[in-house]
Amino acid sequence: MRNRILFALVALLLLVPFMSAAAQDQSIVEIAAGNADFSTLVSLVQAAGLVDTLSGEGPFTVFAPTNDAFAAVPQIAVDFLLANPDVLTQVLTYHVVPGKVMSADLSSGEVATAQGQTIDVAVSDAGVKINNANVVAADIEASNGVIHVIDAVILPAFELPEVDPLAVSDNIIAAGSSTVFPLTERMADLFNQDGFGGTITVDMIGTGAGFERFCVNAETDISNASRPIRQTEIDSCRANGLEPVGFFVAIDALAVAVSRENTFVDNLTLEQVADIFSGKATTWAEVNPAWPAETIRLFSPGSDSGTYDYFVEEIFDRDETPIQNAPGIQFSEDDNVLVAGVEGSPYAIGYFGYAYYQADQERMRAVAIEGIVPSEETGTTGEYPLSRPLFIYSAPSIMQAKPQVAAFINYYLRNANEQLGSRPDQIGYIPTNKYVGRLNTVLYLAALGK
């Protein structure tokens, strides 16, 4: 959150001098070209041959992503756009709405773009969101319309190619994070059920070791990861002729929850969470003197669960000693036991996979961590500290050489979200939203080069 505000301020500061100088007689393209912060956008507009169009009569409303916004798009996708002018044109015209819409005229809802598909506008006290992007500066008037600056590139929906598990065979080897493992394994089972004749191996060896096998040994086709790939890992992949491309498939998040009867705890810092779950603070008053001097009752998922592993990793830097030694802590592999325990006492606290918390949220209340309330949105953006994105990585060279890998990833991207949630037959992660899905599609098409 803080970063975002800072970013908006910087963006505003950058724009202020030229906003005052901005004359009504300059066109949208001229204004953008006159500002270094839009150089990527301008070069893409030129590459797509849209300069004349955007300099035309209009009027247009342009949602202009900054250079930083383009830098956040994986290079492989940008290269793909440059190599495919028609796709690039679709992406760019998706940022353009016919007519001159000032920020004051914006209201929440869907708005049709020049590309044809709609964008989702969400107006709230926090500001204006266009799809997954925030408007960081608004109402820069031009002779043929208006520019609103956004902090992320927005993408229209493209179609993934049809996938037929029966049409491909041979083997697929995946390895990596134990957190992603259940999802990849589920997708592998379904892919086989739908007729794939080959064998899919999924190994649980941890994210780091997974990348080592993927980049250094080049043994695997897909690397499961519970964090984005590091620069050193990208370098070792490239040294081996592999360009890693990551698909964001799910969000793993924890909710720290208290009883609905608990009226005093709203927010905890990560340090306070550590004090509470290590027994360093045994009463609430020891956490915050304003809170009651009652014994804290601790509930934790059992040590066989991934939720426990993630909590220990995030809160205790992988040292289980403090939580195992916390006095009176109760561990259960059965979420119902934990929910009943947390619900039943105003002085109880527990943590849950976010999907499970959601299923029981009328019985418990999630506490904000470092001021951020857990939600699908704060989990997707990564603002919420107890959340992490889950990825599968592959490489264009692998996906092009092995059609079964490309087909499997396609199948994965199409079907993963249905398998995520809190139902017993689902895997307890948060599904990714449609904007993530659109980026995945573009990355997939880019990796296949078509």
Added chain:
Amino acid sequence: MTTTSASRQISLADYLADRRGRVQRLYRRPRLLDRAVHTFLFLSGALSILTTIGFTIVLGSEAIKFFATTEWLNINRQLAGAVEADTTTFQLNTGGSAVAEGDLLRLTIEETGEQVRVTRVLDTTTIEVERGVNGTLAKPHPNGVPVFRGAEVTLREFFTSTRWAPQVGNFGVLPLVTATFMTSLIGMSVALPIGLGAAIYLSEYASPRARAVIKPIIEVLAGVPTVVYGYFALTFVTPLLRSIFGTDVVQVYNMASAGLVVGILIIPTIASVSEDALTAVPRSLRDASYGMGATRLETVTRVLLPAALSGISAAIILGVSRAVGETMIVLIAAGAGPNFSFNPFDNAETMAGHIARISTGDIARGTIDYNSVFAVGLTLFVATFLLNVASNIITRRFREVYA
């Protein structure tokens, strides 16, 4: 029927002759069915004995392994950088549990992996070690090899420490023992007066008609599945206790609720065994007592109870062993973590409950959890075994023989 048949003499020849009067030859018939039944009965007896022996051997040997061998704890540390066979300074990854001087470490996940002794801790990620200790072979290891910490379990720690967290090397069984003691004590304080009262009522006071109704009802209690009792404790007794004593005092999972319901569970055991003992007291003793002018109450307390003492003691001990070993009720209602507490309204975990909870996860053979469960199991087994022995001794010692 005629009068002649009654007066007719029966001779051996009549037995050997069939109905038509033909004499049968005597020979030994092959009694196959008899044999089969005999063998089946023998096997049934032998099987239960063999099961007990096998059970004791498995439990004992696994538990001994727990005490005799080093347990390896996953401390979430790995080598950060490859080492040669003679490298003595190790770099470890950050995170995970701390390593201290004198710790025994094992490299690789294999049981036979190289063991090293920490001789100096330079900082959180750098240690100096003595290579290849305990007869293991010093050899090169690649980057990322997992490091485990060795933990010795001593009997002294097992029986005196008040902290049970095997995963991080705390092996004091006391919290589990005290919780077992608490729930059994609470259970017996319910079951003993009610069970004994029911037994006295049934054997001395109840009319045959009342007895015919009440006895089966008490026995139905014994037939209720314990999982039902468990949820009865959690969803009825606990809220009741919480409404009486306050939700701040009584935890959602607590020993009192579980103990009370364990008490209800063992009422039939105590009632029926005690009643048998009371009914077995000879009529002559009762008659003599009443003949001396004693009231019914005096007869019960002065004559019958002392006379049936051995049977009643056996009933009590049987009830206690049932309470000590009861699993489902405490698993559901008492709590899901060891807690060294004597407050009946606190959560805690009994030995049986702990074994059940740990075993329902994805427990892997050879892990510390797996091994420790056997040690707890053996403790529980020994406790109930001693109770049974005590029951036998008491029965024999106080038995009144009426010829």
